[in-house]
Amino acid sequence: MNVTIIGGGAWGTTLAQALTDNSHSVLIRDINEAFVEKINKRHIHPFFDIVIPTSIKATTDLDEALDFSEIIVLCVPTKAMRSVLVDINSKLTSKKLFINVSKGIEPETSKRVSEIVNEVIKKKYFGGYVVLSGPSHAEELILRKATALVAASVLKKNAKDVQELFANEKYLRVYTSDDVIGVETGGAIKNAIAIVSGVAFGLGLGENARAMLITRGIKEIVSIVVALGGKMETAYGLSGIGDLIVTASSMNSRNYQCGLRIGKGMGVEEAVGSLTQSVEGIRAIVAGYEIGKKYNLDLPIISAAYKVVNGQCSAKEALTSLLGRSLKEERYW
Numbered sequence: 195m196n197v198t199i200i201g202g203g204a205w206g207t208t209l210a211q212a213l214t215d216n217s218h219s220v221l222i223r224d225i226n227e228a229f230v231e232k233i234n235k236r237h238i239h240p241f242f243d244i245v246i247p248t249s250i251k252a253t254t255d256l257d258e259a260l261d262f263s264e265i266i267v268l269c270v271p272t273k274a275m276r277s278v279l280v281d282i283n284s285k286l287t288s289k290k291l292f293i294n295v296s297k298g299i300e301p302e303t304s305k306r307v308s309e310i311v312n313e314v315i316k317k318k319y320f321g322g323y324v325v326l327s328g329p330s331h332a333e334e335l336i337l338r339k340a341t342a343l344v345a346a347s348v349l350k351k352n353a354k355d356v357q358e359l360f361a362n363e364k365y366l367r368v369y370t371s372d373d374v375i376g377v378e379t380g381g382a383i384k385n386a387i388a389i390v391s392g393v394a395f396g397l398g399l400g401e402n403a404r405a406m407l408i409t410r411g412i413k414e415i416v417s418i419v420v421a422l423g424g425k426m427e428t429a430y431g432l433s434g435i436g437d438l439i440v441t442a443s444s445m446n447s448r449n450y451q452c453g454l455r456i457g458k459g460m461g462v463e464e465a466v467g468s469l470t471q472s473v474e475g476i477r478a479i480v481a482g483y484e485i486g487k488k489y490n491l492d493l494p495i496i497s498a499a500y501k502v503v504n505g506q507c508s509a510k511e512a513l514t515s516l517l518g519r520s521l522k523e524e525r526y527w
C-alpha cells in the first residue's frame with residue numbers, strides 16, 4: 195500500500211521505517227529541504243543519523259505527496275496542524291483516510307486534531323479519521339525496539355485497517371479503540387504532566403516527587419478526558435498512563451527535558467527554544483488549564499504549571515503551593 199506522511203521529523207521518519215518494514219511504500223512530505231535531501235540522497239534519519247531503508251522517499255512538494263496515496267499520516271507539531279490541513283484541503287482531489295500521530299491540543303480553541311480535521315477538510319474528501327498514539331520514543335522505535343500503540347476511530351473498520359497497516363510481529367503491537375476523544379486527550383495532556391515532572395527533577399527533587407506527580411497527574415488526565423466525553427479506562431491505557439510513564443521520566447522526552455531546564459532556572463521560552471524538536475507540553479498546559487476552567491475541574495498540578503508558564507510565579511513557588519494545599523482523602527474518580 196502507498197502511504198503519505200506529512201512531517202518527516204523524528205516521529206514521521208521513524209513511522210516511515212515501520213511502514214516500510216511492513217512492505218508499504220512511503221513518501222514523506224516535509225518543508226525542510228535539508229531533511230528531504232538527507233532522506234533521499236543519504237538515506238539517513240534527519241534527527242538520529244541512523245541509516246533508513248533506501249525505499250523511503252521524501253519531497254517538499256505537497257501536490258506530489260497527496261497524489262501518492264489515499265492514506266495521509268499527519269505528523270507535524272500541533273501548532274502547525276491547522277495551517278497544514280488548510281493547505282492539504284486546498285489541493286485535495288480525492289478521498290483520503292487521515293491518520294493523526296501528533297499529540298496536542300490547539301490552545302486557542304482547546305480543539306483536538308480530529309476536530310480541526312472535521313472543520314477544515316471538505317466532507318467529500320474526508321475518508322475517515324484514526325488517531326494512533328501511545329508510549330513511544332522515536333529513539334527506540336527507530337532501533338526496532340518493542341513498542342505498543344493504540345489506533346482509535348469511531349469506525350471500527352478504520353481502526354482495524356490502521357492496526358494492520360502498522361503492526362508487525364517483531365517489534366510493533368497495535369491495539370484498537372473506539373475512543374478518539376480519550377486517546378487524543380490523554381496523548382496531549384500527558385505532555386503537560388511530563389513537563390512538571392521534569393521541573394520537579396530540575397528543582398532537585400527525587401523519585402518520590404516524580405511518582406507523586408505521575409500518579410496525581412493521571413487523575414488530572416482522567417478528569418479532562420471524562421469532561422470532554424472520553425472514557426476513563428482509555429486514560430488508564432496506553433495513550434494515557436502508558437504514555438505518561440514513558441514521557442515523565444525519560445531524557446528521550448523533549449517535554450521532560452524542557453521541564454528539567456525550567457526547574458534549573460531557565461525561562462520557559464528559552465527552555466523551549468533550546469530544544470531542536472517540537473515541545474508540545476507548554477501548549478498542553480495552557481489547553482488543560484482552559485478546559486479545567488470551562489468544566490470547573492480540580493486540576494492543581496496543571497493550574498500550578500499554568501502559573502509558571504504565565505510568569506505568575508516561579509517553579510519553586512508553584513511546588514510550595516502544591517504541597518501546601520489543604521489535606522484530603524485520596525480519590526481517583
Ligand SMILES: NC(=O)c1ccc[n+]([C@@H]2O[C@H](COP(=O)([O-])OP(=O)(O)OC[C@H]3O[C@@H](n4cnc5c(N)ncnc54)[C@H](O)[C@@H]3O)[C@@H](O)[C@H]2O)c1
Nearest residue numbers: 201202203204205206224225226274296297331332471472
Ligand atoms: N518524537 C517522538 O518520539 C514522538 C512519538 C510519538 C508522537 N510524536 C508526536 O509527533 C508530532 C511530531 O513530532 P516529532 O518528534 O516528529 O517533531 P519534529 O519537530 O521532530 O518534526 C516535525 C516535522 O514537521 C515538519 N513540519 C513543520 N511544519 C510543517 C509543514 N507545514 N508541512 C510539512 N512538514 C512540516 C518539520 O519540518 C519537522 O520535520 C508531535 O505532535 C509529537 O508529539 C512524537
